[in-house]
Amino acid sequence: xxxxxxxxxxxxxxxxxxxxxxxxxxxxxxxxxxxxxxxxxxxxxxxxxxxxxxxxxxxxxxxxxxxxxxxxxxxxxxxxxxxxxxxxxxxxxxxxxxxxxxxxxxxxxxxxxxxxxxxxxxxxxxxxxxxxxxxxxxxxxxxxxxxxxxxxxxxxxxxxxxxxxxxxxxxxxxxxxxxxxxxxxxxxxxxxxxxx
Numbered sequence: 001x002x003x004x005x006x007x008x009x010x011x012x013x014x015x016x017x018x019x020x021x022x023x024x025x026x027x028x029x030x031x032x033x034x035x036x037x038x039x040x041x042x043x044x045x046x047x048x049x050x051x052x053x054x055x056x057x058x059x060x061x062x063x064x065x066x067x068x069x070x071x072x073x074x075x076x077x078x079x080x081x082x083x084x085x086x087x088x089x090x091x092x093x094x095x096x097x098x099x100x101x102x103x104x105x106x107x108x109x110x111x112x113x114x115x116x117x118x119x120x121x122x123x124x125x126x127x128x129x130x131x132x133x134x135x136x137x138x139x140x141x142x143x144x145x146x147x148x149x150x151x152x153x154x155x156x157x158x159x160x161x162x163x164x165x166x167x168x169x170x171x172x173x174x175x176x177x178x179x180x181x182x183x184x185x186x187x188x189x190x191x192x193x194x195x196x
Contacts, residue, residue: 009146012123036099038152042152046141049111054133054137
């Protein structure tokens with residue numbers, strides 16, 4: 001059984017780490033929010049997405065591309081709006097109190113975007129092949145959390161560097177622009193793959 005967990009971890013991690021936009025999304029979020037709430041929201045989102053992948057198997061790969069693109073675009077636009085409306089200057093105490101909001105933004109950005117992506121399809125395939133849904137789910141969630149933790153760590157380091165060198169308003173513009181661009185790329189990728 002541990003072999004299934006490790007095989008799933010490796011397969012999902014490798015599939016997800018190369019060119020995945022959620023890796024960058026998590027990094028962008030970490031430039032605006034503290035790392036721990038991002039990790040908490042990310043964990044909840046990955047747990048839910050992989051549970052669906054394992055439960056419904058390959059059906060997620062058959063979701064209508066227009067539906068996936070619509071939900072993905074709404075997700076990225078919503079997160080961009082939240083970042084845009086967020087106050088530019090904050091005290092350390094204000095940042096510490098915003099844990100729940102940061103976790104919810106992280107959850108939404110991850111859970112509501114890129115359904116039927118390579119990580120979910122890999123997990124679904126592993127579940128169908130091995131018939132050990134819990135082990136596949138645990139391996140897939142672990143791989144996704146590893147990926148997200150790496151991105152959040154890099155983002156937190158970037159956040160510290162930015163705070164010391166760049167005006168907060170410029171960080172806001174860059175973060176919102178990056179999220180909108182990532183959302184657009186996700187939608188285009190979803191629609192292009194749906195017709196390919």
